[in-house]
Amino acid sequence: MNTVNIPRLDLNTYINGSEEQRKEFSDNIGKAFNETGFVTITNHGLSKQLIDKLYEQVKALFALPEDVKLKYEKAELAGQRGYTSKNKETAKGFKTPDLKEFWQIGQTVSDDAPEKDDYPDNLIVDELPEFNTTTLEVYKKLEAAGKYLLRAIAVYLNLPENYFDDKVENGNSILRTLHYFPIENPDAVPADAVRAGAHEDINLITLLIGASADGLELLTREGNWFPVKAHGEDLVVNVGDMLQRLTNNKLKSTTHRVVNPPREEMKNSRFSVPFFLHPKSGMDLSSLPSTIDADHPKLYADITAGEYLDERLREIGLKK
């Protein structure tokens, strides 16, 4: 029998709750991140209205003609801003690209912020003004929710509650809007092609706005695939490799994938919107001394977040 602990946690009990409720939230998220690497979150600050509007705009974006979308694919941006067309991203260790196309939105900071020169400008979709405004609003809301989640995690790790605050303030987070496109003829795609091949996320934590269809699965420690289901507007939140490195594997960056639907449903699109919460590139990802001891020897070489991201983008084919 698999032990899969994906608790459903109310973020408001951490933000506005009593001491006891806050402690309970930290304990629960820490325990789940230690065991399975996944939780689902309610009361995260994004209204149903905003999520509905987001999906409406995301669908409109991918419905634009291919030549319009390709205007926004810029090799020099390595997929980090704007459009990435079909067959570009291949999960680490795979040869066949994922069956998806996506659009990424990055950090925006004020002109006088010290990080101003770190981030390329976002590409603006001229054809869909509301896509730009809606995704920016969603970005800021997910960034705020992520900051609270990291505070709860810091408490679980016996760090000062604000440990991550300055590291993620004006950080290099990415909002990815994803379209798993329809396959009219399943026989025409390579037999091993999947919507998203098994992978781990690169960043600290990922906040995923519940997808338009099933398909997300996580790999249990026993080696079985287990479906991750979110209720309604819940966020699915998981640990990424940066947080796993920082905690010397105390918190688990769990392998996950998106499987293809049954053959007769391959012609239906699937949309989803993950937010990859990254720190600033200078953050030191060296494992915390408190996570290293005789039973838990140090597993990773010291590296900064920026260096690590570069290495990983090359591995998945986005950076040359």
Ligand SMILES: O=C(O)CCC(=O)C(=O)O
């Ligand atoms: O589409 C999903 O449900 C998950 C996507 C994902 O895991 C990713 O883009 O890293």
Ligand SMILES: [Fe+2]
């Ligand atoms: Fe992922």
